[in-house]
Amino acid sequence: MKRHRYVIRALLMRVAVAAAASFPVNTMFAQERESSIVGLVLPLRGVLPPYEKPNLEAMNLAIDQVNAAGGINGRKIELVVEDTQASNATAINALNKVLQSKPIAAIGPGLGTQVLALQPLTEKAKLRLIAGSTTSGVTKTGARCYFRNSGNDELDKKDVASFIINNLKKSKLGIIHVIAGWAYQGREYLTKELKGPGNNPQVVVSAYQPTDKGTTARIKSVNAPGA
Template sequence: MKCAYRHWSRRLVVAGLSAASLLLAAPFNLAQAQEPIKVGLVAALSGQSAKSGEAIIRGLSIAISEVNAAGGINGRKLTLVSRDDESNPGKGLLAARELIQREKVAVLFGGLDSPVSLAIVPFANQVKTPFIGVWAAGTNITRNGAKDNYVFRVSAVDAFVGEALVNYAIKKHHTKKPAMILINNPWGESNEHALQDSLKRHNLKAVGIEKFETNDVDVVPQLTRLKQSGADVLFMVANVAPSSQVVKSLERMGWDVPIVSHWGPAGGRFTELAGPRGESVHFIQTFTFSEKQSAKANDILAKLKADYSVKTLADVTPAVGIANAYDALHLSALAMKKAGSTDGTAIRNGFYAIDKYDGLIKTYVKPFSPSNHDALGPNDYIFTHFVKGEIIPLE
């Protein structure tokens, strides 16, 4: 009897411990299930292009707040973790590794600089984490040749921008002798190919192509050669600081040649650095806040005023960073909902499954497919210029 009693008692103790374990584990598992989903950002948050990173964070943050207010991703909230790449490819790659491997972000967003994004692309594909570009326009960021591609973009694409710049130069300036002044990096190379291809389609040829470095403070020698070639339009590709040096060098030369530019000048304090002539530079954008805009744009502008002390439209420059990031976050949220998990491959396939999204820039219909990872196309650009610090549409 004593033996039987001991066995019976032992079974009660074991059963009690198992029940207690279940009770203790249940709250933990519940809490784990409700942990927020992290999304990451690697962008220029300091230096001459800091305004671009600021704009991207604002666009992502407003969209995250909207997603969370609507119940999050299957009940889980989103939270943003950002790192400054200082416009340096090496630092950008290190930041991407930290966010993906240590912070366990479900998706990673990229910033202004194509060289930084290009440094991250192979790693993102290797670890099968969706990487969404919201500014960098280098064609081979998304068209990277990977058999298993995890890189998407809601932004301009150099291959399309080249055609837009050439069309504008022909229509606006009736160019016969276009020339190029390009930053000497992979982004400049990407645009050189795009511009040459487009010029060839229009039976035109560049009379000169000049390169310059990010830290050059005098571009007069390169511009002098372009002037001597008879150039009647300059295609410019560079970000804020180097673009401003081109404009100041032209001013010193007294050469009043039209500049048709990629969107690099929009990324920071361009007119402050370039001087009054900076307002004569015409450049592409995917979106601007303006006097007449959609209800969604008015709603986003109201949130910017409430959350970031925005008072005028000049305070939301560059609007393109806000809009691209806002739409990219909502598209990513749809992909995560369709995935039903934070698995990278499931999210990648979730992007392909998006049917329609009424965004800030446009209404997206089947924006992604295995053969197309760019949500914006050649018809999604407008030309703009600066007026008293505000980016204003030209047409």
């Protein structure tokens, strides 16, 4: 949590600096006010809260600390939070609600499908959208207002596979992932890299539902063949 707090605090600093920079911003969000509003749209209900609630908690801690020190350039940071749940349509509605507060930036979910759904709105509003989706496609849409603060699944999996094959010298592997589009994509990228030229590892795959109470059965299913 402490690491999260400082990472997000640095992110807030960058947001505030970016808002005052020369990057073109429409006057709709440039009105004078005593606080700087940052929108936060995350899946906080449904099956995805375990992935995103820690981000909300860390964000609140960071904002409290920044505001206690006088804010940024004399302005306090105000967070406007809306729940995207696990639905693209709900995510769009959540962002539309945030836009009514005239934020200087929005911090979005880690789900690539939701980021792709939000990009047209933030591009139209010329609002900076900062989100940590690892889906490679989110930076291939031509969106000028989107900033990714995480790695790329396609590139990350190259390093992971190289470490497993060349450093750990493993030939029997298990992949356990949640049943979701982004997880399937990560699995496919990793499997492709593991089975690259000169490599032929045994790869056992097991998937679980987000609502499952545990992964013990999945671990046993990949461990039984020797992974």
